[in-house]
Every structure is written in C-alpha cells, then in structure tokens.
Amino acid sequence: MLKRALPLCALALFLVGNPSSRAELFPNAEPEKSVVHITTFSQRPIWNEPWHFDHVRKATGTGFVIPGNRIMTNAHVVGWAKEILVRRHQDARSYVAKVKFIGHDCDLAILEVDDPLFFEGMKPLTLGDLPKVRSTVVTYGYPAGGDEISYTRGVVSRIEVQQYSHIQNRSFLVVQTDAAINPGNSGGPVIQDGKVVGVAFQGTHELENTGYFIPPPIIRHFLKDIKDGGYHGFPDSGILFSSLQNEAYRKYLKLAGNPGIGVRIDDVLPIPATKERIRIDDVLLQAGAYPVGSDGSVLYEGNRVNVGAVFDTAQSGDTVDLKIWRDGKEIAVKLPVYVYMKDRAEGSQYDHLPRYYIYGGLVFTPLCADYLETLGNDMGSGSDPDLLYELSFHGYEDPATRREEPVVLATILPHPVNADLQIRSRALVDAINGMRINSMEDVVRAFETSTNKFSVIEFMKQDRFESLEHAEAVKSNAEIMKSYGIGADRRL
DSSP states (O other): OOOOEEEGGGOOOOOOSOOOOHHHHOTTOOGGGGEEEEEEEEOOBOTTSTTOBOOOEEEEEEEEEETTTEEEEOHHHHTTEEEEEEEOTTOOOOEEEEEEEEETTTTEEEEEESOGGGGTTOOOOOBOOOOOTTOEEEEEEOGGGOSSOEEEEEEEEEEEEEEOTTTSSOEEEEEEEOSOOOTTOTTOEEEETTEEEEEEEEEESSSTTOEEEEOHHHHHHHHHHGGGSSOOOOOBOOEEEEOOOOHHHHHHTTOOSOTTBOEEEEEEOSOHHHHHHOOTTOEEEEETTEEOBTTSEEEETTEEEETHHHHTTSOTTOEEEEEEEETTEEEEEEEEOBOOOTTGGGSOOOSSOOOEEEETTEEEEEOOHHHHHHTTOBTTBSSOHHHHHHHHTHHHHOGGGOOSSOEEEEEEOOOGGGTTOSOOSSEEEEEETTEEOOSHHHHHHHHHTOOSSEEEEEESGGGOEEEEEHHHHHHHHHHHHHHTTOSOSEEO
8 A cells, every 4th residue: 555645734753863952953054044934824625515615724834035035835834825924033023925836736835925024134045956865954844833943853764756745646756854854844944064955845654753855856846937937837748657577578579688678658648749759568768868777767866766757857848858669679759748737636636716516406516636535535545436436547547438527416405406316425427418528517518508398417327317307406596505605506
C-alpha cells in the first residue's frame, strides 16, 4: 500500500534531532528575522452539498521573505483562505496579506503585504542548491501555533520523486529529513549555509521522525513560471511507461546494448503533441541529458530518481529532447510539453467552487476526489469501487468511452415530487432522456430541452433508472430552493 503523505498543518510528528541555540547554528547570520508567522481563516465548500460551506477554520503556518518584498509559503497554508494575517519575528503587530500567486500542483504560494512598514529592515532570503544526502539542514518555523520561532537541525536522508499530498495526483522531487517538522512549520524555510534549500511541507503517519521539504529545482520552476504575471503549472510529458527488465521482451523490441537502459512506453495521454510523436512500444532511452534506466529512473544530481524529474525542469510549452528506440533503431524526438488538466478531478481542487445543478430536488455534481472525501472516503482505500473506477481508471483502460466530466447524483432534497425515488444518492449518471451524459452541461441540456412528459434518468450500475414527471419537477424547483434556503438551482 502506498504511504499517504499529509500536509504539515494536519500532521503531528515526534521531535527528533537536537534543537540547538541560534548562535551555535548560525554564528554570523540571523535568518529568523526574515521568517514570518502566518495565521489564516479559511472556509472550504462541502462537495456533496455544493451550495454550502464548512465552518471557518483558524490555522497557522510559516513563510519567509524573498527578493521583491514577497513572502513564500505553502499553497496548503493559504488555500481557501478568507483572511491572511502575517507577523514579523518578535513583533506583536499583525499585517493583512493577500495571495499574489499560488501553485496548487507544487504546493507553493507567494503573498504580498500592502503596508510597506512590514518589510522595513527585513533581509530577503536567497535560494541555494539541492542539498546533498547526509548533509545538515536547519528547519525554521512556528510549529503548533507557537509565538516564538523554532529551529531544528536535521540530516538529509533521501531525495526522491513523491506524491504531493496537497494536490494528491501530482508527484515531484522531494527531500526527506529527520529534522523536527511539525504542524505550523508548513511554508517555513529549510536553511543550509545561510541559503534556502527547501520549503517544509509534508510528512507521513507511517514513518516516525520523518519530514519532507520542497527542493530548489521545484521552487525555481515556480518562480520562473510567475515572471510573466501568472502561474501556469508544471507540464506533463503525456507518457506512461513500464519497466523493461525482461530480457525476452527487450529482444522482441529489437533492443540491443545496455540491458539497464530504457523503459517501454505503454500508453500516451490524450495530448495532441505527445500522440503525434510518441507510439506505444517505443522505448525511452534518454530524456534531456539523462539516460533512463530500465526501471524508469535517472541519475539526477547524484540521486537515483524517477524520470519525471527531468520533465519537471521544463516550463509549459518548452521542448524536451528525447532519444527513442523504435523499430530496431534509435531516433531523436523533440517533445513539446504542456500543462495537462483533463485529470484535474482526480486530485484535490482549489479556487473553483464545485459545480452543481438541481432538478426536482435531485442534486447533480461532477464526480471528483473532493466529492469522495466529503463522503468520508480516502482516495487510497475504502472508496466506493464504482465511483473510484470511473474517476481514476476508466479513462486509461477504455479511452474511447471515457467521459470528460462524469456526473453523480450527489443527494436528493426530499419533496413530494421525488418521494417515490429509490435511488437517493452516490449514483453515477449514464443518460438522461436518452442523452449520454459526458458533462454537467449535458445534464442541463437533457432536462431543459426535454418535451417528454416524463424525465428518465439512467444510472450506470446494473442498468437502474428513475423517472420524474417533467412539468411537476420544473414547477417544484422554486419551492424546493426556498424550503432548503438555496440561492440558486445551479452553479456551472
């Protein structure tokens, strides 16, 4: 089973290492003066009742000042925030901050403070290089909501590609350390030789004395991306591959040479640029300057990591040079890479309120990871198998029948017009009035263009269906909205 990583604001870890005095760790520097205490008040939508919001939650995190009078922190610290307050080191006054840029895929954000007094006398921290395994780092932050800064020394124990828990369906380079990283440390700088070598961001329940930070290559990518005034995100190669360590299959592909090099491409995402250039059964030999091992790894700055780290160095629209083995010979391919959004629903979503449509008290909403978690289902285990399959696997196993936006009957608002319905919630919609449902727009169109006396909703499991009298369903909507205190019958 995969280990589920968690944002640090939601996870407690045991204290490890030897917290030292500031003078011992940094005799000639005071980086803590650039470390910022962050308090947020946030409110998330409720995905199975998408017109409602959860209660306002107060949380704390950490940030640090970088050049340009900007504050860097984690996206999960300020996600869904209604108000953000920041405080300087050993200053009782709070200042209002706002999000300038946010990258939910890489869990980084930039905050701005309009009051120029906030930055007076503060020296911005600068970015260093990827630290070496077994080297020492110091984590700065305000763990457990404390008012005094904490700094703890630890050792870099591993560098690898791992899932970022904030978004759930993206994996990037991470650095593992045994430094004490606790709730409230999120967004704090990890320092080595007076420079930032990471941003503390997540941990895991399965491993004690372990924390993770975002390394400089990911931070630099984010900062370069926002230079044009907007954040676009990390591009996707569109290539899915499997290891190629079976000697018989290597012979079948006419692959000669080093048996430790090359992975078989077994699928391509529906990205036009990738589908034009890459074929199933191609063998990826090299990405950029990095030979690709037969297990899908590359040697990246002395660390054996997933080849995805190479593609993560490119900006959306850049080209990555590949060496491909095809039909018994090596060829060069220049692959443009772009941000891929078709799988957005498979990960956590932010900054966009959930879509919904209500018809006769029936509440329809897109199937997504947030909806499943609202039901109390972890995406890794315990989820309804039909919902999980449709969301995460159907499109890969049978692309021809993939729905762009699977729709689910989230719940039913009880009313006499729907009193006899047997299916009450959590059902995948197949068709409405004979129209195949591929998106929320199809749901609206199927109901609002109907001239039938009855509306028939077909569900995917076991060919079940339900029916409402169309005129009565339309007539009841205003009364249902008023009865349940819902301002609108849709958000699309």
